């Protein structure tokens with residue numbers, strides 16, 4: 001596979017504040033790349049730099065091996081699906097989709113065929129003469145996608161395209177988008193702050209925080225091998241413990257020594273240890289590597305979610321077995337379920353569930369206030 | 372309940388009296404005079420005599436159209452520029468635009484005359500740099516300039532309002548799909564500000580076609596517009612009737628053109 005876009009040492013400041021800090025990212029042809037991160041971390045800004053709506057303060061944006069920093073948006077082989085669609089209200093569905101072709105003075109007959117193809121692709125046949133303002137959110141979204149795709153761009157940028165849709169429609173549209181991407185072979189750069197969306201759709205996930213890229217990898221890599229506490233916490237649920245790497249394949253945390261599969265650290269180096277909630281098994285107290293007390297139980301449909309107090313540190317554990325609140329229980333962890341990470345600036349900030357139920361309470365209180 | 376609605380209609384009485392007194396009554400007078408002669412008996416003579424004023428009418432239409440066109444030509448870019456400024460920039464533009472409006476129209480036109488006159492400020496400057504003097508006051512150009520200048524803010528304000536309502540993302544979307552700056556303007560900004568353009572055109576054209584003061588002062592009395600004609604008829608009682616008829620026809624024509632313009636903006640909105 002060949003590189004289609006390279007971002008090299010991109011830095012961007014607004015009002016003296018660094019919004020992007022030395023971004024380096026290679027994007028390959030026909031890839032589905034997702035940029036994932038919390039609100040305000042610089043996802044949209046990154047996309048706008050690729051789209052040509054924003055100039056980086058430092059660094060280069062390379063397209064097909066050529067530097068395109070100075071190429072205006074309208075001359076880039078990149079199209080965008082904007083966050084709130086941005087359909088032209090003075091044009092109907094057909095004319096919105098045909099917009100780019102009309103600019104290129106494509107013959108009328110070809111326009112009609114290509115718009116029809118697009119309408120078919122996004123399942124909007126028969127809507128061509130509707131006013132776009134009368135369409136539902138999902139339909140507007142699909143018009144926006146068709147409008148951006150008709151130009152047959154090399155790269156399609158999508159900025160939280162499903163953000164405004166309800167859960168059911170979002171799931172359907174995720175499948176549809178993935179289908180479209182596979183069928184057309186266009187490189188997708190997709191921005192979202194929904195980690196599940198990122199994991200299910202992408203070939204590559206780019207995790208960002210505070211203007212910096214934290215990790216680039218396949219969804220499995222990102223989930224199984226997070227590089228630091230931020231990524232481990234942001235992607236899925238994690239128990240993150242303070243530990244020491246005694247030697248290769250032996251870690252100490254929660255007051256015990258554990259055999260693990262990681263190595264390459266200095267002897268007795270302080271580390272962060274990640275254990276995913278679904279990787280912990282309940283066993284009898286005497287067989288457990290650790291023992292703890294169940295302090296809360298939540299039914300989640302497929303499984304139960306427990307908060308277990310182990311020597312004062314609250315773990316989250318997911319299991320299909322039911323254990324009642326207040327019970328003393330033994331815990332067992334497989335060596336390959338223990339993931340060791342270097343200490344980072346995010347150490348100690350995440351991965352403790354002691355305030356978990358309080359947080360939920362606060363959230364629901366906040367909702368009450370808003371209503 | 373009933374009592375309250377009675378009370379509230381009572382409150383509206385002064386307004387209704389006001390309307391009757393100052394809108395409906397004059398209108399009825401105009402209609403009455405239009406279809407009577409000096410003795411007060413019914414006649415259609417005034418209608419047939421209208422053709423005498425055909426040339427004046429056409430000249431008025433022509434000059435108002437040219438004035439409106441120039442007001443638009445300058446007003447649209449001004450409004451566009453203004454809408455793209457920061458908050459303070461917009462305020463400054465707004466003040467520059469509105470400041471002349473705080474002066475009475477007559478005084479404004481009078482000072483315009485002082486500036487453009489043969490011995491006026493502009494000609495002194497032109498003479499000084501060796502380009503003049505240029506005879507301006509008394510030409511059609513001066514009158515057209517006066518119309519466009521006096522009613523300029525009426526062109527800019529509705530267009531400015533319409534442009535500032537356009538979502539910036541639409542312009543970015545247009546660029547994204549291949550529009551350079553000029554095409555963003557013609558394909559997105561112009562069509563989306565159409566309602567503002569139509570109000571602007573109406574609000575400059577209507578006062579221009581019925582003006583009499585501007586043509587008298589800046590035209591230097593060398594030609595007459597339909598507004599001047601109407602004014603002249605009302606200076607002697609013997610010509611009230613034909614004056615009323617011209618006014619009535621003008622009014623109807625203006626109403627029709629406004630209605631057509633509105634239809635125009637609704638049909639594609």
Ligand SMILES: Nc1ncnc2c1ncn2[C@@H]1O[C@H](COP(=O)(O)OP(=O)(O)OP(=O)(O)O)[C@@H](O)[C@H]1O
Pocket residue numbers: 014015019037038039040041042043044045046193
């Ligand atoms: N035009 C601008 N002027 C000043 N600050 C800006 C501008 N655009 C973005 N920012 C700031 O840059 C930071 C990153 O913004 P950005 O829109 O890229 O975030 P994001 O990751 O897309 O967030 P979200 O998920 O909420 O959309 C934010 O702190 C934002 O306030």
Ligand SMILES: [Mg+2]
Pocket residue numbers: 043044045159
């Ligand atoms: Mg964003």
